[in-house]
Amino acid sequence: MNEQGISIISFGYFEHAFLEKIADSVSREFMLPVQIREGHFDLSEYYDPARRQYNGNLLLKEVDAKYSSDSGKTFGLFYVDLFIPILTYIFGQAFLGGRTAIASIYRLSNERYGLKETDNSLKERFTKEVVHELGHTFGLIHCHVPACVMSSSTYVEDIDQKSANLCIKCRTQLLDQAIQ
Ligand SMILES: [Zn+2]
Numbered sequence: 111m112n113e114q115g116i117s118i119i120s121f122g123y124f125e126h127a128f129l130e131k132i133a134d135s136v137s138r139e140f141m142l143p144v145q146i147r148e149g150h151f152d153l154s155e156y157y158d159p160a161r162r163q164y165n166g167n168l169l170l171k172e173v174d175a176k177y178s179s180d181s182g183k184t185f186g187l188f189y190v191d192l193f194i195p196i197l198t199y200i201f202g203q204a205f206l207g208g209r210t211a212i213a214s215i216y217r218l219s220n221e222r223y224g225l226k227e228t229d230n231s232l233k234e235r236f237t238k239e240v241v242h243e244l245g246h247t248f249g250l251i252h253c254h255v256p257a258c259v260m261s262s263s264t265y266v267e268d269i270d271q272k273s274a275n276l277c278i279k280c281r282t283q284l285l286d287q288a289i290q
């Protein structure tokens with residue numbers, strides 16, 4: 111485990127080049143080393159048969175318990191449909207100011223909404239989602255600057271509207287914390 115670094119753990123198969131691209135973006139945005147690892151869970155334990163989805167709260171806790179350490183941030187990547195009890199679905203979930211976050215690619219593809227897939231939309235959306243949830247682990251809350259990666263997203267269209275970068279205000283907050 112990297113001292114003060116970020117660990118990205120794939121639960122399920124993701125193309126290596128794809129993971130590298132996410133790791134690059136994350137490393138640049140948070141100015142920290144990123145390592146990619148593989149994780150294994152029996153996902154059936156987190157499956158809710160009534161909703162036919164996977165419980166994001168439980169998965170986040172499980173990643174935190176089994177994979178996280180206090181020396182850095184740990185991010186679990188999933189491909190299954192995640193929910194939390196109060197929402198129909200979630201793109202991702204994080205402990206605010208904590209050490210762990212998760213995200214799923216499941217809801218991010220155009221195909222899911224009957225639209226044509228474009229080359230980069232899926233990768234860009236997933237990268238933004240990872241940066242967003244990681245931002246929460248660094249204590250950043252939702253931002254009102256529309257282009258900021260920390261603005262909240264309910265639909266994939268919302269994700270497409272924002273950049274993969276922190277706005278100046280959020281970046282300043284991140285740097286202030288790093289100094290403290
Ligand atoms: Zn958020």
Ligand SMILES: [Zn+2]
Nearest residue numbers: 253258277280
């Ligand atoms: Zn912001």
